[in-house]
Each structure stands twice: as structure tokens, then as C-alpha cells.
Amino acid sequence: MSTVVEIKNLTKDYELGFWRKRKVRALDDLSLTINRGEIFGFLGANGAGKTTTIKLLMRLIFPTSGTARILDRDLQDVRMHERIGYLPENPYFYDYLTAREFLHYCAEIFGFSAAERKQRATALLARVKLDERRWDTQLRKFSKGMLQRVGLAQSLINDPEIVFLDEPMSGLDPIGRREVRDLIATLRQEGKTVFMCTHILSDIEVLCDRIGIMRGGKLSYLGHLDELQQKSGEETVFEVVVKGTDARSLEEHLPGAGSNINIVETTSGLRVQVARENSIDEVIAALRKSGGQLVSVQPVRQSLEELFVSEAGQQSAAND
Numbered sequence: 001m002s003t004v005v006e007i008k009n010l011t012k013d014y015e016l017g018f019w020r021k022r023k024v025r026a027l028d029d030l031s032l033t034i035n036r037g038e039i040f041g042f043l044g045a046n047g048a049g050k051t052t053t054i055k056l057l058m059r060l061i062f063p064t065s066g067t068a069r070i071l072d073r074d075l076q077d078v079r080m081h082e083r084i085g086y087l088p089e090n091p092y093f094y095d096y097l098t099a100r101e102f103l104h105y106c107a108e109i110f111g112f113s114a115a116e117r118k119q120r121a122t123a124l125l126a127r128v129k130l131d132e133r134r135w136d137t138q139l140r141k142f143s144k145g146m147l148q149r150v151g152l153a154q155s156l157i158n159d160p161e162i163v164f165l166d167e168p169m170s171g172l173d174p175i176g177r178r179e180v181r182d183l184i185a186t187l188r189q190e191g192k193t194v195f196m197c198t199h200i201l202s203d204i205e206v207l208c209d210r211i212g213i214m215r216g217g218k219l220s221y222l223g224h225l226d227e228l229q230q231k232s233g234e235e236t237v238f239e240v241v242v243k244g245t246d247a248r249s250l251e252e253h254l255p256g257a258g259s260n261i262n263i264v265e266t267t268s269g270l271r272v273q274v275a276r277e278n279s280i281d282e283v284i285a286a287l288r289k290s291g292g293q294l295v296s297v298q299p300v301r302q303s304l305e306e307l308f309v310s311e312a313g314q315q316s317a318a319n320d
Contacts, residue, residue, distance in 0.1 A: 004193050007067075009030070010053070012061065026217055030066070037191055044214030048216065053214075054086075057075065071084070082110065085156055087151045088166050089167045089170065091151040095139055095140035099130060100135045102139060120157055125153055161193065165196045166197045211223070237275060238280055238299055240287075250292065253287075260279050
């Protein structure tokens with residue numbers, strides 16, 4: 001599997017203050033590689049260094065030390081930008097251009113002909129599900145969610161090999177989030193690489209092949225989500241959902257269950273949590289004796305939110 005992003009010991013210091021300047025380290029010795037064709041989720045609390053990393057890769061700011069390469073080209077090689085796409089966290093567009101005009105403008109920067117510009121603008125506005133009635137409306141009249149769709153379209157205008165997305169779900173309603181999530185998934189099917197920063201952890205769980213978690217400017221964790229769950233060291237708990245009986249009747253047929261089984265009553269039935277997989281058979285046998293019905297059996301693991309809080313920690317720093 002080839003590498004499309006290679007970061008080595010990347011560090012960024014800022015100077016704060018006027019008379020007595022002091023250095024603040026926003027990114028501390030980051031080393032990271034992204035593989036071709038994967039969706040990589042970049043997580044961290046505000047101020048952890050996520051947006052700083054993307055801005056360094058886009059050459060919007062410059063590193064204090066360290067190096068990085070994208071598509072086997074140094075960041076200083078501007079030819080690399082012909083092959084990448086970028087959606088910033090807070091995109092700003094020309095207010096008095098329409099959505100269609102703006103995409104025509106972006107396509108012209110990449111050297112597309114007039115016919116190609118028209119074709120790509122039409123195809124991408126449809127792909128990001130922007131209402132066709134708004135294609136010729138000035139961008140200053142767009143909501144944040146609509147601008148986000150236009151931003152996604154411009155990030156794909158040059159058919160990039162890798163797309164950098166900083167909070168791509170920002171400002172979108174649940175339907176919009178689902179549509180953008182589906183779009184990102186299709187990018188992987190097309191062989192493109194996606195480097196995505198987001199605070200919406202459910203999207204990370206659904207989309208990402210690997211994740212990186214930043215803490216205080218340093219990379220706290222790098223790997224697959226299931227590896228992070230294993231790293232937490234917690235044993236898997238199984239939950240058996242039943243109905244048609246009550247807790248007392250079920251407990252009568254579970255002699256010696258002890259601390260391995262915990263029964264919780266809900267409005268829709270009982271949720272029985274067991275610490276050992278072989279205890280599931282005991283619960284099902286007791287359920288049959290008590291006249292209840294089995295609804296489901298499923299493992300219950302720590303959510304990504306719990307893992308994220310544990311790994312990234314609580315930070316009170318300002319925004320990236």
C-alpha cells in the first residue's frame with residue numbers, strides 16, 4: 001500500500017504577546033503517514049493541533065521544523081496542488097458570485113476548457129445535492145449548510161487524488177450529514193484518499209479506516225478503531241434484551257448469577273448485561289422458563305466518545 005502523505009517531526013511554534021513575547025507550541029514533533037485509498041480520521045479537542053496540521057500541509061502557514069510530503073512531492077513543490085482538494089473549516093467565498101460561477105472560476109484556475117468547466121460545475125453541484133434552483137443564486141444569500149456543500153464541490157473540481165476536509169459536516173442538518181457521509185464513502189470507492197478532521201464521532205465510526213487522536217499538539221493514538229477499543233483493556237459486556245417477563249421472575253430462574261449478570265428494567269422490557277459470554281445461555285434458559293421472549297443479543301463496547309475522552313483528555317485551550 002503506497003503512502004500519499006508523509007509527515008516527519010513536524011513542529012509549529014507561535015509567538016504570543018507584544019512586549020514580552022513567549023512561544024506557544026501548537027504542534028509538537030508530529031510524524032504520520034497516510035495510505036492511498038483510505039479515509040483517515042483526525043481527532044482531538046479544540047487546540048490539539050488538528051487545523052494547524054492541515055494548514056501546514058496546505059502551506060497556509062509554515063513549520064518551525066520538520067518536513068512533509070504529499071503524493072511524493074515536497075510541500076514547497078506547488079505542482080502538488082494540482083492533485084489535491086481542500087475544504088477549510090470556515091470557507092470564505094466571493095459573496096457576489098453564484099454557486100455555478102464560483103465553480104467555473106475554480107475550474108478555470110486548474111486550466112479546464114469552457115466546456116469542461118460547465119460540465120464539472122453541473123456534475124458537482126448535483127453530486128453535493130445542492131438544490132438546482134439555487135445554482136444561480138449569489139453565495140451571500142446561502143446558509144452555512146449550503147455554503148458547505150459548495151465548498152465540498154470546489155474541493156473536488158480538479159478530480160483530486162487526495163482530499164483534505166476540515167469539519168466537512170459543519171452547518172449541515174442530519175439529512176445533509178448523511179448525504180455528505182455517503183459522498184465521502186464513494187470517494188474511497190473511486191480510489192481517492194480522504195484526510196478528515198471532524199468532531200462528529202459517529203461519522204468517524206462509520207467512515208474511517210484509521211484514526212489519529214491529537215492531545216496538546218502531540219499524536220496520542222494512531223491506528224484502527226478496534227485496536228483502540230482493545231487498548232482500553234475493558235472486557236466486552238454482552239447485553240440480552242428480553243420482554244414478556246419481569247426482573248423477579250427472571251432472577252428466580254438464575255440461581256447463583258451473582259455479579260456476572262445485571263438486570264435493568266426499561267419501559268420496553270428488560271436489558272440483561274452479562275460479563276461472560278457463556279452466561280448468555282443461562283439467561284436464555286431462564287427466559288424460556290419464565291415465559292419471556294428474546295429480542296436481541298449484542299456485545300456492548302465503549303463508545304468512540306468514551307474512548308476519545310479517555311485518550312485525548314479534557315483540554316480548555318482555545319480553538320486550533
